[in-house]
Amino acid sequence: MSDFHGVFPYLVSPVSANGQIKSDVLSKLCGDLIAAGVHGLTPLGSTGEFAYLDRDQRAEIVRVTVDAAKKRVPVVAGVASTSTDDAVMQAKAYQQFGADGILAILEAYFPLKDAQVESYFRAIADAVDIPVVIYTNPNFQRSDLTLDVIARLAEHRRIQFIKDASNNTGRLLSIANRCGDKLKIFAASAHIPAAVMMIGGVGWMAGPACIVPRESVKLYDLCRAKRWDEAMALQRKLWRVNEVFARFNLAACIKAGLEIQGYRVGDPIAPQAALNPDERQIIETLLRDIA
Numbered sequence: 001m002s003d004f005h006g007v008f009p010y011l012v013s014p015v016s017a018n019g020q021i022k023s024d025v026l027s028k029l030c031g032d033l034i035a036a037g038v039h040g041l042t043p044l045g046s047t048g049e050f051a052y053l054d055r056d057q058r059a060e061i062v063r064v065t066v067d068a069a070k071k072r073v074p075v076v077a078g079v080a081s082t083s084t085d086d087a088v089m090q091a092k093a094y095q096q097f098g099a100d101g102i103l104a105i106l107e108a109y110f111p112l113k114d115a116q117v118e119s120y121f122r123a124i125a126d127a128v129d130i131p132v133v134i135y136t137n138p139n140f141q142r143s144d145l146t147l148d149v150i151a152r153l154a155e156h157r158r159i160q161f162i163k164d165a166s167n168n169t170g171r172l173l174s175i176a177n178r179c180g181d182k183l184k185i186f187a188a189s190a191h192i193p194a195a196v197m198m199i200g201g202v203g204w205m206a207g208p209a210c211i212v213p214r215e216s217v218k219l220y221d222l223c224r225a226k227r228w229d230e231a232m233a234l235q236r237k238l239w240r241v242n243e244v245f246a247r248f249n250l251a252a253c254i255k256a257g258l259e260i261q262g263y264r265v266g267d268p269i270a271p272q273a274a275l276n277p278d279e280r281q282i283i284e285t286l287l288r289d290i291a
Contacts, residue, residue, distance in 0.1 A: 002131040004074060004101060004161060005202040006039025007216045008186070009209035010047035010175050013061050014265040021060040025264050029210070030068035036213035039203065039220075040063055042103060044078030046137065046165075047207030049251050050106070051080070052269035066098040074100035076133055076205075082107045084120050084288060090221045101131045103163065103205070112143040118152060121145075125158040132158050133205075137165040147174055154183040163205045165190045173265065176200050189242050194235040198225035207250055211257035212290060237290065244286050248279055256283050263266040 011029065015020035030041055043065040044050040044058055045173070047261035053088065062077045063245045077099040081087040090199050091102050104124045106117060125132045134153060136145040145153075164172055171272045172185055176199065187196035189206035196204065197220070209216040215238055222231035245253045251268040258265045260283065267274040 002074075002160060002256075004040060004076065004131065004133070004184070004186075006089055007037075007203055007209050007213070007220050008040040008042045008076060008205040009033055009216075010205055010207040011041060011043045011065060012054060012063075012207075012210060012251065012258060012265050013044070013048045013050075013057070013269075014054075014263075016217055016266065017267055019057070021057055021064065021267065022264065023060070023064045026061065026064045026067040027105070028131060028259070029265070031212050032171055033210065034069065034072050037217040038073065038209065038213050039217075040074045040076060040100075042078065042205050044080070045135075045205060045207070046102060047139075047210070047251055047254050048078060049092055049263045049269050050078050050105070052272070055090075058090070058122065059097070062094050063097050063108070064098060069071055076101035077251045078103040078104050078105055078135075079124060080105035080107050082109055084094075084123045085118065088123050091124045091128050095128045095130055096170045099130065101133060101161075102128055103133045103135050105135045105137075106143060108121075108143040109152065114146055114149050117143050117145060118149045121153055122156060125153075125156050126224060127175065128158065130158070131160045133161040133163050134159055135163045137188070139165065139167070139190075147171075147178060150175055150183070156180040159200075160184060161186060163169065163188060163289060166226035167191070169199070171197050172196060172201065189245070192235060192239065194219060194223055197231075207247060207254045210236075210254050211261065211287065212238060240286060241290070246280060248275060249273070253283060256280050260287060262286050
């Protein structure tokens with residue numbers, strides 16, 4: 001099994017008004033996150049607004065991230081589609097670009113049965129020679145991964161991780177009980193990372209880590225050292241980020257936070273809206289208090 005673990009920020013996708021990827025901004029963000037100690041980078045996760053980007057924009061995001069990482073940390077690139085063939089094409093391309101892993105996301109317009117959901121993820125895993133992280137987010141996906149499907153997918157030798165954003169920590173424990181060491185668990189910002197680490201998680205993939213990377217890494221280190229009292233004290237402090245972000249559009253919050261920190265990532269992609277001045281002030285105050 002590949003040793004993916006720790007804090008993997010879900011990167012934003014900086015896009016100019018004319019649709020061009022701001023490669024210099026993304027590259028600098030990647031470099032600074034690595035310098036802050038993160039353990040990996042995840043382009044084209046939910047915070048990366050993958051649902052709002054075309055194929056060329058997605059490909060450029062992955063290329064820039066891989067180039068910026070320079071193999072210092074693994075890059076796990078998001079693959080998402082309503083079509084199995086298109087998802088397979090993306091996965092193959094991102095592997096060729098140098099991605100170290102694939103984050104497999106299922107978009108669905110019409111509802112799908114378990115067998116169809118399973119076949120989508122299997123097709124992606126069959127198409128590449130790098131580890132696959134299956135991603136489940138019931139809040140946004142029309143067709144979720146059931147525990148039975150997850151258990152069957154865990155038997156695939158390249159499906160080695162799951163990133164679960166279900167808001168249900170009990171579900172994570174059920175996955176761990178069903179799959180054991182066959183499937184390592186990454187938490188999402190919807191969960192309490194320290195609690196997930198306590199029940200056997202290997203880390204978290206989350207957008208807020210983009211704007212509080214050092215604090216996120218410190219939390220991970222405390223959890224790994226089983227210094228739970230200190231970990232929970234820091235977790236309580238960082239949980240304020242999740243509470244604030246739950247009030248607004250996530251991509252808008254992360255992009256606003258990065259803009260405040262000096263990264264010209266721009267606004268979220270239309271038809272999403274940027275935070276208004278009052279909302280942006282809430283983010284600015286939060287970051288100042290945490291710092």
